[in-house]
Amino acid sequence: MTHFPKGFTSCSVNAGIKDDTLDFTIIYSDVRASAAAMFTKNQFCGAPITIGKEHVADGYLQAIAVNSKNANVATGDKGLQDARTMTEAVAAELGIHAGDVLPSSTGVIGVPLPIEKITAAVPGLKKQLTADGLEQSARAIMTTDTYPKFRTRKIGDVTIAAMAKGSGMIEPNMATMLSYILTDAEIEPADLKKMLKKAVDVSFNSVSVDGDTSTSDTVAILANGLAGNVDLAEFESVLTDLCIELAKEIARDGEGATKLVEVRVTGAESDQIAKKIGKSIINSPLVKTAIFGEDPNWGRIMSTIGNSEDPIETSSVSVSFADVHVFKDGMPTEDKRTELEDYLKTNEVLINISLGNGTGAATVWGCDLSYDYVKINGEYTT
Amino acid sequence: MTHFPKGFTSCSVNAGIKDDTLDFTIIYSDVRASAAAMFTKNQFCGAPITIGKEHVADGYLQAIAVNSKNANVATGDKGLQDARTMTEAVAAELGIHAGDVLPSSTGVIGVPLPIEKITAAVPGLKKQLTADGLEQSARAIMTTDTYPKFRTRKIGDVTIAAMAKGSGMIEPNMATMLSYILTDAEIEPADLKKMLKKAVDVSFNSVSVDGDTSTSDTVAILANGLAGNVDLAEFESVLTDLCIELAKEIARDGEGATKLVEVRVTGAESDQIAKKIGKSIINSPLVKTAIFGEDPNWGRIMSTIGNSEDPIETSSVSVSFADVHVFKDGMPTEDKRTELEDYLKTNEVLINISLGNGTGAATVWGCDLSYDYVKINGEYTT
Known part of the structure; x- marks a missing residue:
């Protein structure tokens, strides 16, 4: 009401x-x-x-x-x-x-x-x-x-x-x-x-x-x-x-978005670092297009984390999409691409990142990058 | 040879x-x-x-x-x-x-x-x-x-x-x-x-x-x-x-690219700042999609410059696309959208940015953001 x-x-x-x-x-x-x-x-x-x-x-x-x-x-x-x-x-x-x-x-x-x-x-x-x-x-x-x-x-x-x-x-x-x-x-x-x-x-x-x-x-x-x-x-x-x-x-409702993406980062040295890493993931055009295409290309998450300006203990990083665990303690899990492909059909994608390096945490939101984003922004004033 | x-x-x-x-x-x-x-x-x-x-x-x-x-x-x-x-x-x-x-x-x-x-x-x-x-x-x-x-x-x-x-x-x-x-x-x-x-x-x-x-x-x-x-x-x-x-x-040859974009930044406090600003422009999805759509939406360049972490003297900034001057000494020029729309039909877009704040300079290169970028990256592993 x-x-x-x-x-x-x-x-x-x-x-x-x-x-x-x-x-x-x-x-x-x-x-x-x-x-x-x-x-x-x-x-x-x-x-x-x-x-x-x-x-x-x-x-x-x-x-x-x-x-x-x-x-x-x-x-x-x-x-x-x-x-x-x-x-x-x-x-x-x-x-x-x-x-x-x-x-x-x-x-x-x-x-x-x-x-x-x-x-x-x-x-x-x-x-x-x-x-x-x-x-x-x-x-x-x-x-x-x-x-x-x-x-x-x-x-x-x-x-x-x-x-x-x-x-x-x-x-x-x-x-x-x-x-x-x-x-x-x-x-x-x-x-x-x-x-x-x-x-x-x-x-x-x-x-x-x-x-x-x-x-x-x-x-x-x-x-x-x-x-x-x-x-x-x-x-x-x-x-x-x-x-x-x-x-x-x-x-x-981001321009052209088909999915809401939530990234929860935990185990960072500080809340600020957690937020920066979360933002880098929801801003990566490679991650965003993969989510739009429902492509289980989780390696792009690793690359984005690795680009952090702050030091990462790569051997203690774990990543899951909701409960589909793709990377645990610095190692890839058994191949989960089929489960991940199924999961990505959802319109609310949750990515959990655990850095194993402290108590800092942050949750950030973004969306996928679709053909319509390109269309909307290629024609904005014309 | x-x-x-x-x-x-x-x-x-x-x-x-x-x-x-x-x-x-x-x-x-x-x-x-x-x-x-x-x-x-x-x-x-x-x-x-x-x-x-x-x-x-x-x-x-x-x-x-x-x-x-x-x-x-x-x-x-x-x-x-x-x-x-x-x-x-x-x-x-x-x-x-x-x-x-x-x-x-x-x-x-x-x-x-x-x-x-x-x-x-x-x-x-x-x-x-x-x-x-x-x-x-x-x-x-x-x-x-x-x-x-x-x-x-x-x-x-x-x-x-x-x-x-x-x-x-x-x-x-x-x-x-x-x-x-x-x-x-x-x-x-x-x-x-x-x-x-x-x-x-x-x-x-x-x-x-x-x-x-x-x-x-x-x-x-x-x-x-x-x-x-x-x-x-x-x-x-x-x-x-x-x-x-x-x-x-x-x-x-960037994924899906239809145009090469060259950004020349001059008048920055340092070469490093010039490069950071140039990079922020070639990385802006809003600028990239506008160039793909040949949309004369030059205001997005101003917004991107304004997001610099380093201080900008907004009143001394000038921007041109090759010789189409859209912004001069902190003020928009007479409406150049028609000329700019014509210019953007080229497949090599040159953007000149003069910050009027020093002698630092840098040239960087990027490309536009097209439907094909989304397609290539939405289907990379599948």
Whole structure:
């Protein structure tokens, strides 16, 4: 069942940025909300990232304005001005401060934002805001996603709603392409920030579709306090679960993907090393194409592990696909290619890697590399 | 015209390792030759790499024994024994020391080498060795390559012959998949080693097909001295040219590739940073698929540059495709998408990146990412 947090409303419209699909969204809180956000570390970050960092710096936001179809990235000074203009137009319509509006843009890079189409679309939107508009917004922020990613959870009286988009140019470094989490819990900005960072680290920052960190990654959480207090430990646990669920959906819906791939690395010297090795496997085009082709070519996993910058005790490495053990303590097992070929028919592939070298562990998610990935990305702007 | 260095002969046969194509090669020098070799840094390196390092340690080799169709990697102690057995069988046939034989294996990972097929194929091979067998050997060491890579050069009386193979699992780290360079020049092992390292750095180590460093990368040079002295500076220059030519052929013949991509990075803080940025561009699946689709989506170059771990002055970055300038001093140029779309119809794409931040420079080579890459690698073992 879908729940909506108190005091949050949303609407999405077509502003005609590229075609006639939904491309502009406002998310609004009746009152100023505690807020925290994490952004891409890409140095060619989008203009809205620069403005968004300024606006969330004081720990409060009241609205989010998002367009799809154009990322407003690599657009120079005009891009920055356009991002400001977008927040000002939305603030004027809502009767709030522009500094409480978080702007986001997603889509093609290097094309000027048609800001006049956005400013023309804004007047009158306040009347269209509804609570169940949030579900439609999860659809409106999509680019090459094939379905919207939206989840809600209750903790006593408190509700959390979370949405995310992202399908290509996905190896979030701080956050996924775009994700907004809304709650009516009463939480201080500093607590929000701490919890968000921890949740993002094991969720969005553990996903990769293609190893390309986007210029627009943003995850923002707004807590407007209208449902009162919540147990912070419970909130953090639910928040983390929600983020992991959305992160897995992003991998499952990766561009052209036919399979979700989960890699669990244990026995590493540190969690960080475990995560790096896991990421190298879900980013290897050789591993990804073999999984797409359901080809039991597990040797490619060994090669990828061997390329680690950190020292590996090759004689203590074990690898299994779910319960099909292909390599144990540095030696290949009896030939398991037939069992492995059968197993790979699944649409959720689990790879377990045990390094036998410590207690560090990490789980990461990715997807296979298919003909459709090539098709989608060979024809993106044409 | 093809030249052959004095005193080198070769033959290739089918040993039945997987099918009935050429899969086993011996390259032989009439006299012990000065030798140097560079090997993969992959920690799950092949058994022949371990044995090869031992055998070249004294600076001399007299033969190379190579099989394709099986990499003898991740095969445990049996793999090491098999690699030794291969060198012993070849040494016995040739009447030389096993410690002067460099073994190489390339093909599938994690499958035991059928060593008995190789030892059965070796007796009688000495009689089949011929000078022009070298050209056929360049074909026999291929895996998914679509054509052999073989080049020869003269420097006065001295001849250099060089061959290479490699098409997938290519981002050499020290050397390409397999490359053998033979010369009748008289050169000390220490000089050979120094020249090889410099040449490999700007050639094989500047190529990537898919970002996956192979477990079997080997480049070896043998100088048997039968043509006498050579000017070392001239030799080094010709050697470097030869290595660059072969490296470009490897990129052009990358699995499924339809276009060779050359990225020239200038104005970096250091050559190393320039190379890292160049590599990140030729490894980006988003950039590679856009080039395959001839889609003028240059914004993906900006995103990839922005992901550099090293600081970028975004306001001084310029990017052009040959002479189509798309981004200049931190700003997009007037819309060049039509010109760029025309340019991308070429089968050799040149991308120039100027960082405006120093004097570091590097040129790297890669290829596009096509449907055929997915096909080749989804069906590799099945």
